[in-house]
Amino acid sequence: MRKLGILIFLLVFGLSSLAAQELNFTVKVNIQRLLTADPAVFNGLEQSLKEFVNSSKWTEDEFRPEERIKGNILLTINGEATDKSQKTIPNVYTAELAIQASRPIFGSNKETTLFNFIDREITFKYEQFQPLQFSKTLFNDNLSQVVAFYIHIILGMDYDSFALNGGSDHFQAAQNIVNVAQSAAAVQGRGWSSIEGNNRNRFWIVENWLSPRMKPMRELQYVYHRLGLDQMSQDPAKGRSIISKTLENARKSFDTYPNTILMQLFLSAKSKEIMEIFRMGTPDEKDRVADVMSRIDPTNANNYRQLRQ
Template sequence: MHNHPPVHKTDWLWFLATMMTFSSVSAQRIESKVETDLRTLPQERQDKLQDFADKTMHFLDSSPWCEDKWNTPVNIMVTLRLEDMSQGAEQRFKGTIIISNSYDIQFSDQRWRFAYQSGDPIQFNENNLDSFTSVMAFYIYLILGGELDKWGTMSGSSYYEKARNVAEQSKFGLGRFIEGWDRRLELVNYFLSDRHKPFREMVDYYFYGLSYTSEDNEKARKHCSTAIQKLDRIIANDPENEYARNFIKAHYQEIVEIFRRAKNKEPLRTMLVLDPDHERIYRDILER
């Protein structure tokens, strides 16, 4: 098992130039940015929800999601698109959420209905189901699980379990707001399954390698090379694996910089096959 302290995210353009900094690999303190799209709502509803983004952001940033001795932040980007589904006095909405860690993990969910009364506080309690905050908490736990997997082998499992607990309770306990919870439960069960284990192991090797980029390039390349070999096997077994494909999109530039000056460029030859969209970048280095 690889265990290493967090490294901190700075400007990625600077990273590509210097290979000295990279994303946090232990991320528990939430720093969020929330945007709302209220254009389909009646003007009266829009006026009442002007502070909804700020309240959601405060909820995300102030809730005690977990303990972290390094107090390392994870940046969360949230976009909420709301449609009015109100009946009578109850304000009810159909929502679409796009939530990401601003780097390499993103989820999109359109099957979401929730109740929210203008002026109500937004709070999450693991023992008190809520049609709005339970969905938010579910995806926060998924992102934290993915972040902690970068810190050590399978280190995110406890947060995936938290997400599964939210999904199981919500699927059977939210009454008329259960839409989407069957799919969310399937999603987190997949993350905890043996089928997803090779991907999680690959992520651990990759970020373990990144933790050495500022002090030992050979160690960095060794572990990142192992990660690329694992990535190759994942895609060989499942060519359409969306998580492997998204990993490549998020990290191909880092991989190029790590191996640009390496004597052994076999990892780049592997990436040439795995990532044909950026073939020219790999060939420019390999053909020098």
């Protein structure tokens, strides 16, 4: 599981006896777009959100300080929400959430991006100094639900990167959040339903992670990180070979189910990194990776063709 991979890393780079929570995120709230509502309403939200993310207990595992998952959250308040007649809804706001998380690459001082996504469909009710609370079974507020959802997605991806299918419990926790949100009469905003967002919303993110048809993407998450990237410092050629083969395997999933949200998330996090990895590859590796990446990411095909130069 994840803890075994981390333990190996710590045995090499040193141990710490201090316990900590799972996340170490930088959290910012941007209110520059807020033109009509009183910005003082959001005094304290940034600190509350930071404490909610970094101080809550999200897993049953004990994390050392150096094990904590690093990331960034930027919540941008767009303005006050309106009803169908364009009348302002009191204390309800629209926003977008940019969230990014990374993981260390063993044997190096580098990190690799796990998750990089912007959710533009957030609507939430908030009053000044309102606490953020999350319940596994009750819908408290949309902002807490959305943030908790992405935290469990990130935890699932992180655990998957250390053990094959190691993140299943967290993906199931994210699915439970979707279920609670769908059943709540007071839920605000879009993003929780299968019929919204052109298969790019929260519903489809977790649906993809748990779907048997996306098994190659689950395998990619583990093989790419644990068997590929984490081996690069000791045997770069072996690491590149493993990554190349797992990309070709993931292409089969793309051929059957093109343009899934999981593939888009992978490309958002990894396309530049893959280019850097294979700049030092053999001509055959460069050709194969350029072909695979051009097929699954055609909008950036010209960038991948540069590998052949």
